Amino acid sequence: MNQPSVEKVIEQVIAQMKHLKSPIEETCPIGIVSMDNWEWPQGVGLHSMYLYYRSTKRMEILQELVEWYDGQMVKGLPPKNVNTMCPMLTLTYLYEETGREDYLALCREWVGYVMKEMPRTEEGGIQHVVSGQLNEGELWDDTLYMTVLFIARMGVIVKEDSLVQESIRQFLLHLKYLTDRRTGLFFHGWTFQGRHHFAEALWARGNSWYTAGLVDYLDMVTLPDGVKSVLLTALESQVRTLANLQSAEGMWHTLLNDQTSYVETSATAAFAYGILKAIRKGYLSTEFMDTGIKAWHAVVKQIDANGIVRGVSYGTGMGRTLQEYKDIPICPMPYGQSMALLMLVEGLEHQLTL
Template identity: 60%
Template sequence: MTQSMTVNQYEDIIAKLIRKMKELKPAFQESVSIGIVSMDNWEWPQGVGLFALYSYYKETGNQAIKDELIQWFDKRIGEGVPDKNVNTMCPMLTLSFLAEETGNPTYLKLCKEWVTYAMEELPRTEEGGFQHIVTRNLNAGQLWDDTLYMTVLFVARMGVLLDEDPYLQESIRQFLVHLKYLTDVRTGLFYHGWTFIGNHHFAGALWARGNSWYTAGLVDYLDIAPLPEGISQFLISSLERQVQALAALQDESGLWHTLLDHPDSYLETSASAAFAYGILKAVRRGFIDERYLAVGLKALDGVLGKIDEEGVVHGVSYGTALKDNLDYYRNIKQCPMPYGQSMTLLLMVEACKLKVEKP
């Protein structure tokens, strides 16, 4: 499928993905305190979607996308932003770029307030890790791999924007602390979380989307943050070891199971799209061996098969907490979500580059 599709066909899919992401509504009563399906809310799924839209705007120069992003932030700011935590910080990454482009002092003021919170007020675990505090849940003593994408990318970005080296150094420390406690040294994959209260990995879940926050997040972190060579080499070697394990666990469909090492768990599309995006970009940038191109292309095929004619991405698991029971992960509902749409959007844009550079 991928080899026969044209750039125009990818662009048609991209337009549908974006349209449907804006139109998403909950298919069931959400139990979370802030809705995570509709793009009308301010939470981490919306933040992931906003960053994908911004990345698409930067790639194409589509001014309409930028204007829509500005309208989104102006409306949400007018309504009142939510309380600060790891997950609600995710939209701030996109706002930091818009603050720089527009010169809007309100945007910059908010960004400074939120990065100050991350540096000075966000609760810490032992060894200074960002505690994964979310709305109504302190998650005391806990490190989650989600935090790297939701908060640490923003801290690094603000270090660049404000020329504040301590912010960059903090982002490096967070990556290293999280890798220290979340890496499964047997496989090179990552556990969903760790707690210093009891010193364990809960269910020991090698959860797909949690792993994909590293795969997709690292390739963008390396674009955002000027890192010492020794640090970038360490992070990239962790990525390549993860990809090596992913290659061995990839389903024939090209997708991955929501519990990576449990074939009895369902195949999950948002993680598969994020894996494919990170792998293809890492190969293109020369971060990892070119032999992994085939893994990324197979995943691209699998994700394309989960997009319906309207542009809705299916097989996406709903928001997932950190639990001590693997069956919890197996039983998470599946429904269209902003991060399913947005990770697929990033993948399609990367696929367009592949078609241009490798005709």
């Protein structure tokens, strides 16, 4: 049997992402498996689709994205929060592609909400409000990917430096409170109410939002050298520890420092994407190339013959115990498909083959 090409696997992964159905009873107020809904997993999927379009210039992909947003706008959007903000990132790019003023107006409305109405923690951090939960006083590492990237993009589009500066503030504030100084990894969350890191979980996917998000953030904005240096040294510190924690097969455990927790594919794919792109862009030394390539091949093995990415954990709230992370069910998810997509496309840049 002939080995499929990377391009063929990419097509299969995209096709499956569009038609995922939940094999488990969903616990989130808005379903996070089906691409028919507007939530953060769909936002991550849309972003990967757009970056794939930008790489290939295939107009049918752009048209599918436009149709998705138009359909959602007709249906009506959900209440604004950190997670439902995620699909807005790709809409900023679609505005640039299409010049549609209704897209820009919607983006302005939602970023205005972030800046003026979204609840804040002490020191002005974006409180990780999600659908059905206020999470008062809490900072989560997820917020950087779900909302802060959108803020940065809007600053560039509407030429408002205050938005870019706000994105910088949020990155630095989250680093300040979420960094585990012993390892260079990131805790899932911090609460100002009690001033602790909950279960002190060094959760894989939460960490991977930084790895994958930072390399895209640096494509979006021009940062002062001092700020860029802080963000990149944090990345290097994280990746150095990740290299030591990588499993023999190239995966990472859902609790990075706990080998009794299961290995998890979406985080591994996001780490592979971030590491490989960071090396290509000169942000990381080539000493980490083997780590990235090993992860790339490990994720490829988790993609079945139909293009479904296996070994992906369901949406994960803030765990009060480490066991809660181990108990999160595994099922196909849009962000598993999308992070695999980004990783595969980045692999083409490095001429990786299956």
